[in-house]
Amino acid sequence: MGMSTDLKHRGNSHRNVSIILLLAAGLAVALTNGQDARSPGKPHVIIIMADDLGFDDVSFRGSNNFLTPNIDALAYSGVILNNLYTASMCTPSRSALLTGKYPINTGMQHYVIVNDQPWGLPQKEKTMAEIFRENGYYTSLLGKWHLGMSQRNFTPTQRGFDHHLGYLGAYVDYYDQTYQQNGKNYTRGHDFRLNLNVTHDQVGHYVTDVLSDAAVQLIEQHSSRNSSQPLFLLLSHLAPHAANDDDPMQAPAEELAKFEYIRNETHRYYAAMVSRLDRSVGQVIDALARQQMLQDSIVLFLSDNGGPTVGEHSTTASNYPLRGQKNSPWEGGLRSSAAIWSTEFERLGTVWKQQTYIGDLLPTLAAAAGITPDPDLHLDGMNLWPALKYGYESLEREIVHTIDTNPASPYLSYTRGKWKVVNGTTNAALFDGWLGERLTQEVDPRSANYEELIRNTSVWQHLQLLMGSQSERNISSLRQQAQIECPESSAATKPCLPLLAPCLFDIDADPCERNNLYEEYRNSTILLDLLQRIEQFARQAHAPNNKPEDPQCDPRFYHNEWTWWQDEQASGAGRLSSILIVFVCFWWIF
Incomplete structure (x- = not known):
């Protein structure tokens, strides 16, 4: 397995003059279009999305294998979203985020858009970026798109984003921004653009740093030229997704050197890739604070799905103690480690246990900005802003994770309240076990002074300055609350074999999906109601948009x-x- 550092790809992540000029030009255009009045109550909305980050790969979950102090500081200062559900793969998850709809209702439910496939998010679907732009926001996407590129009108600046710097397909090399299609005799192609224009200015630079620097530049330019207009920024990182198969694990040498205590080379690279992502979170918070935008911002961190521990594009990501991984119906593929911060929250420094779906973020963040989406959009997402703002956790949430009727491997995953139904699975059940683990023998040296490490981050210090009377935090208590506790298996535990029969779980009592309750409840009104509801969704589902390669x-x-x-x-x-x-x-x- 090839591994890359910045010694292999010479270069650095200094700001690029052309990017600065084009950012400034883009903001000037927004001003001339009359979008220059930030109404009271319209916050800046900053979403930082990791790609394929494991549930247990942020250290606020309790692992000391490698630490993420900036992400942790954001989490402890804000609200930890302990039950945020996404789709289990990139394309369906991103479509749900931007449309506020279940993938089954937009045709995005079956697998991802492979670079050579001619389809994308349907044009009739209105995106979060379009909604925010129509309400006076300057909208920017930095990084990954993965919602279609075979036609120009599928791409970000045609779908509501005023500005895009990044790649259109599934992933790229961290240094040269190329993508090699697996199993096809296509030429290895470059995939990086500034708006609609190809840009090679970033070749040789580590892409996590490229995107982080671009976010800082955007914030600085936005503040200096257009402080009255609210900003909507989706910083959609490549990290810590694997790169091309010939060299999947890549990190700068100085980042890699911090994790010499990790013996497994792949895992060492993974820790460095996550660490560079963590650094990015700190840079964004610092930039917002410097420009005096932080107090008027909502900052959300999340991953698009669970991490791939083994199999295709595996990185040693860990979803411990949850079952399964990316591209599976289990909690390990569906639960995201996420945190959100805003001065509007009345209960900062808490762990919020309300079940939340990634599709809820559109109506929720829109409500925070005083925006009411058109009812004709028929969103599946719910406005949870009042509950989030005041810390309520009593709403029973229904979530259709997946209903995929593909004849080759049909499966479904559905939750209502504490009940979860799984029927069928992916990859012939090869990755249905409990794949993650905590390497307690390999401990980040900084963990000995963990609380001090967190309190010394600039993220912690910036956010605490804005908290006033809410500034006291019991970090150890919050860290303990954010961990998932699973009951031990016993003789009474009934296994789930989803290729043979449906499975039913009580997720509140059994978040690790060890005890199958299907036989116990198979004739109950509880299960019958769940199955009828699933059948209703299946009948109304949009046919998958997937098309064969071209x-x-x-x-x-x-x-x-x-x-x-x-x-x-x-x-x-x-x-x-x-x-x-x-x-x-x-x-x-x-």
Whole structure:
């Protein structure tokens, strides 16, 4: 397995002048469009999303294997979302975030958009970015999109974002921003853009740093040029997702050196990749504080799904003590380690146990900004802002995690209140076990002074300054509350074999999904009601949008760039370019 550091890819993450100028130009355009009045009560909304981060890979969950002090400081200062559910894979999860709808209602439920597949988030679906922009926000996406690129109108700046710096597909190399399609004989293609324009300025720079620096630049430019307009920023990191299969684990040498005590090389790289992500959170909070925007901001950190411990794109991510991993119906694939902060919260420094779905974030954050989404959008997400603001936890939430009727491997995962139904699974049940663990013999040296470490972060200090009388926090108590406790198995424990029969769990009592209650409840009104509700959702589900691969995507047709190939083919530009090259070659030979 190849591993990369910045010694292999020379360069640094200094600010790029062209990016600064274009950011400034973009903000100037927003001003000239008349979006320059930030109404009272419209906060800046900052969402920092990790990619494939394991549930237990933030140290506020209790692990001392490697620490995430900035993320932890944000969590302890704000509200830890102990039961935030996402979809189990990138594309469905991101579609739910941006539309406020279950993937089954937008056709995004079956697997992810592979780079060579010509489909995307349906044009009829209105995104969170569009809603916020219509209500006076400057909207920016930094990083991953993964909601379609075969046509230009699938891409971020056509779906509500005023500005985008990042990549359109599934993932890229951390240093050269290229993507190699597995199992296909396509040319390895570059995938990084500034708005609609290809940019190679970032080649040689570590992409986590590129995106972090861009976020800092955006905040600085926004504050200096347009302090009256609210900012909506989705910082959608690559980290800690694996890169291409020939070199999946990549981190700067100085970050890697902090984790020499970790013997497993892959895991050492993973710790460094997460650590660089943690550094990014600190940089964003610092920038908001410097520009005096922090007190008027909502800052949310989350992962798009659980981590892949083993199998495809595995990184040693841990979802301990939960069952399963990414791309599975189990809690380990569906629960995100998340935290949110705002001066509006009356109970800061708490662990919120209310069940929450990623699709709730659109109506919830919109409500925080005084925005009421159009009822005709028929959102599945619920406005939980009042409950979050005042710390209520009494709402029974229904969540359709997945209903996938793919004949090859149909499965479903559904929760209502404490009850969860699983029927069928993914990957022939290969990854249905309890895959994560805590390596208690390999401990981050900083853990000996954990509380001091947290209190010395700039994140903690910035946030505490704004808290006043709420500033006292019992970090050890909060850390203990954020951990998931699972009962031990006993002789009475009944296993779940979802390929043979449905399974029923009491998630409140059994969050690790060890004890299958299906036989006990199979004739009860509880289970019958759940199954009827699932059947209702299944009947109304949107057919999957997935389409087979299109070889015309091959980057070799488009100067080795991943691009909106259907538009290029329609215009003849891509094919004409190839024909001209062939013609010139023949002319030179003869």
